Amino acid sequence: MKNALGQPQSLLLLGGSSEIGLATARRLVRERTRRVHLAGRPSPALTAAADELTALGAEVTVHDFDAAAVDTHEPVLGKVFADGDIDVVLLAFGVLGDQRRDERDPLAAAAVVQVNYTGAVTAALVSAQALRQQGHGSLVVLSSVAGERARRANFIYGSTKAGLDAFAQGLGDSLQGTGVHVMVVRPGFVRGRMTEGLPEAPMATTPDAVAEALLAGLRRGSDTVWAPGALRIVMSGLRHLPRPLFRRLPV
Numbered sequence: 593m594k595n596a597l598g599q600p601q602s603l604l605l606l607g608g609s610s611e612i613g614l615a616t617a618r619r620l621v622r623e624r625t626r627r628v629h630l631a632g633r634p635s636p637a638l639t640a641a642a643d644e645l646t647a648l649g650a651e652v653t654v655h656d657f658d659a660a661a662v663d664t665h666e667p668v669l670g671k672v673f674a675d676g677d678i679d680v681v682l683l684a685f686g687v688l689g690d691q692r693r694d695e696r697d698p699l700a701a702a703a704v705v706q707v708n709y710t711g712a713v714t715a716a717l718v719s720a721q722a723l724r725q726q727g728h729g730s731l732v733v734l735s736s737v738a739g740e741r742a743r744r745a746n747f748i749y750g751s752t753k754a755g756l757d758a759f760a761q762g763l764g765d766s767l768q769g770t771g772v773h774v775m776v777v778r779p780g781f782v783r784g785r786m787t788e789g790l791p792e793a794p795m796a797t798t799p800d801a802v803a804e805a806l807l808a809g810l811r812r813g814s815d816t817v818w819a820p821g822a823l824r825i826v827m828s829g830l831r832h833l834p835r836p837l838f839r840r841l842p843v
């Protein structure tokens with residue numbers, strides 16, 4: 593349960609080594625979150641994340657979780673929720689894929705869809721059901737500005753985020769009045785592991801800045817957060833640009 597100051601006491605990070613997820617977890621632990629569940633595929637990065645958060649004072653548990661293995665989500669996440677209430681679930685796993693390769697390899701494209709959309713749907717539904725049973729908690733879903741409008745450069749990834757974004761909005765509406773809140777976060781280009789080696793897009797940001805915007809949104813009880821915030825205005829214009837013009841933009 594949140595403490596008297598309304599600060600979350602427990603976090604479940606789905607995608608336990610995500611840079612944005614970890615930047616958020618670090619801030620939460622510094623602010624007072626005591627229990628952190630890191631769910632992810634075993635890796636040195638996941639172990640390092642657990643060690644770092646433990647050193648900051650959190651009680652950390654690591655869970656084997658593969659977003660693509662959708663039939664495991666109920667048992668794996670069921671165990672996490674059986675261990676005590678969770679105040680915040682942060683759905684932070686995702687893959688960018690390689691657009692050019694994936695266009696030529698439909699099964700590689702399907703693997704991106706399986707993680708970013710199918711796996712996110714099952715993990716979110718299992719989490720939402722558990723939060724509903726608790727009667728409180730927030731589910732934060734990392735969508736992307738890429739889902740706002742399909743771009744030639746990354747429409748496979750973008751389409752998965754468009755689907756996830758729509759799903760999360762509907763899920764949030766379905767949970768009105770249950771005590772469970774769903775917040776969709778739409779970062780722009782974030783400098784980090786996922787975008788390493790890619791040409792930087794305008795208004796690029798950092799995992800830490802996204803974490804800051806995310807937590808401010810949680811405190812406000814927002815339904816949607818853009819990071820940076822000015823992207824909301826930019827995208828409200830770009831969304832309506834005629835396609836022949838949009839196609840020519842260097843985005």
Ligand SMILES: NC(=O)c1ccc[n+]([C@@H]2O[C@H](COP(=O)([O-])OP(=O)(O)OC[C@H]3O[C@@H](n4cnc5c(N)ncnc54)[C@H](OP(=O)(O)O)[C@@H]3O)[C@@H](O)[C@H]2O)c1
Nearest residue numbers: 607609610611612633658659660685686734736779782786
């Ligand atoms: N970086 C950006 O520019 C950007 C912009 C907008 C939105 N986002 C979204 O924000 C979220 C976090 O991104 P990030 O920047 O923090 O990237 P990141 O550091 O690359 O994190 C991605 C996370 O997804 C996990 N993951 C990938 N496939 C998985 C699977 N099959 N099962 C479980 N976990 C899996 C990775 O774990 P492994 O270590 O096991 O691979 C990693 O923890 C993603 O959903 C991303 O799409 C990112």
